[in-house]
Amino acid sequence: MTSPQRLPTSLTPLDRALDALLNGVEPVAPVELMLGEALGCVAAGMPPLPAYPPRNIAAADGYAFCARDLVGASSYSPLPLSAPPVWVEAGGAMPEGYDCVLDSDSVDLSGPMPQVLAEAIPGQGVRRAGGDIAAGSVVAAAGRRVLPRDLLMARAAGLARLNVRRPRLRIVNVPGGSVTADLIAESARAAGADAVSSTAAGRDAGSIAAALDDGACDLLLIVGGSGVGRTDATVTALAARGKTLGHGIALQPGRTSAVGRVGNTPVVVLPGAPDQALAAWWTLALPAVDRLSGRTQRKTVNLPLARKIASSVGIAEIVLLERKQDMWTTLAVGELSLDAIARAEAWLVVPGGSEGFAAGSPVDAYMLRD
Template identity: 30%
Template sequence: MGRIFKERTSVDKALRLFLESISPLRHTEEVPLEACAGRVLAEAVVSGRDVPHYRRAAMDGYAVRASDTPGASPANPVLLQLSDSIEEGTSMWVHTGAALPEGADAVVMVEDTVTAGDLVEIRAQVYPGRNVGQIGEDIKREDLVFEEGHLLRPCDAAVLASLGLNKVKVFRKPVVAIIPTGDELVSRETAREVPPPGMVLETNGLMTALYVDRWGGIPRFTGIVPDRPESIKEAVEANLDADMILLSGGTSVGKRDHSPEVVASLGKLLVHGVGLSPGKPAALGAIGKTPVVCLPGYPVAGLVALYFFVHPGIRKLGSIPEVPEIVLRKRLVAKISSKIGYVNFIRVVFEGDRVRPLMGAGAGVLSSVAKADGYVLVPENVEGYEEGQEVDVFLIE
């Protein structure tokens, strides 16, 4: 690669090229229901039983034969005998969820009754099935409960448990190797004091690993690699067993930026230079079947590249269905300026029912993301937004 960006690829095209290079993983594993939330089903779940498997009371009250209650009302109650069995003229107390006694076909809510010794005044007429949960009312035997590819939630785990399952087959999580590069980086584990001028604590790897975990991958964090092509190459080759490789830093066109050319030497460099601000130096490639993302070293630029490329990449690798983002419509307190030809990632803070752009927050100022409530994306063909204009606001994850 030369020392200038020879071309700048649009975000949409860059993402398309990158995703086309990724094949979903099809390896599966069984996990206990206690650990299934956030995992993706690798096979359809068909019920092997009825839920519930018995007729049950849906209310606290008295089990009765509906035919014993015609015309019952507060002004004209029907008297039934309390009993341990149900037959003509008798009733039996039942709790919510209890099995309905043999012979009963309805439940009268306790609110519609008055007890007097061993008699019960029934003050409401009921019909067969009233306040009764029928067999299979929730799920019937051989019902398709969940399809393959379903993203499991805690409530889904409860449904699976009600079917008598203890484990479920899911797709394996993608392993994502995270390789921080840079002679200026100092490990947080070994740092004993404030680094000297020109040296910085390595924090991009921490942020990247946490996002990988949040998005459904397994982060594998390596040690810091110096700005030498041979060292970066060795680190990449040592991690080609991972499902995705992320190189952090060394993506621009300076004398110490070697990551894209290393990827090109080992595989195919799909994109170097994206119409994204911040995030222009991002590079995308593939080494064999392993997708590679070169993340800019500036923290916010690296974060934006994570959002735009790593997240969709993990989603495709893990067959993770896309969950619609929460998007808020808000009016701007102040004008947003942007670069034509780039998708601009503008951090904003809430002010009541409006939003204000964070000004003076460059790609190296990571705290600007922590201070932001959300972000606005200005399309590449739009030159900013005016004060008072309504915009879509995406929440910072």
């Protein structure tokens, strides 16, 4: 029987574990993806766009005029026209020399001579060239996630593909933790990664080690088997295929998490319990995904705390938050129930060197619903 793996006598501080994990990690090379595939990925450098619309177009159905020719026109003093007015459809190009559109109620065609019954100002009823997209704009700035509204802009500009960074993640599930592995895979895809999952043939070190050899990736995540029980062998398997940079992280929940390398590929071992895995995902794996994606920042919201958060010195603790009356209300600290996870709108980590935050203190929390 394989001896159980052991945690070190002292836990590795979270910031030290993260530094070791990210050491030498660089953004992956950009790829061109179809618009639907690029959604949620992080934008790489994109070429400047031409103006859209490329010329003035009608914003509504009506008659095209030159505004200066309509000065003084009203229902009390109709302006007779020497020729029938030009009709334009919404979205159609404006005729040369015309700069406004009047609706049909403002033009009387019932008599022998057409008459205009209202004035207009230049640009009325017109969408000007570059009004939607200014020349030189980009679909999304490098380092920012591609959002649905960015795809609208891309389609309007006639683009079929976007230049993005999408790191390849491989998730190895140690049998017994499929619910957690699915959660991490879905979280990875939501972060813009290309995530592929597989399950080790067994919980023993040999089976897990064999699963680690199954394909190249930019970040390897192993879910489950990180503890010190008799059937926990993930860290032993990691050491057999690469090296362990830290096992036993000063993180609550998630103390049995680990970081390492297989060749040049960074590895995060996440515990099998959902709350512990999420803690390791947020604090270790997600920063690695951001580094690989070239993401410049993650959305935070700064609000005061409704009540004090107390924390143990020496252990970084995850806090789940809910927004109420423009304040952060604490849902859970260190122990994260599934209900709290489902309700949470944001999270933050209390650093290991801190005793917590006083009531009323403004804190930056990472949004879970962005």
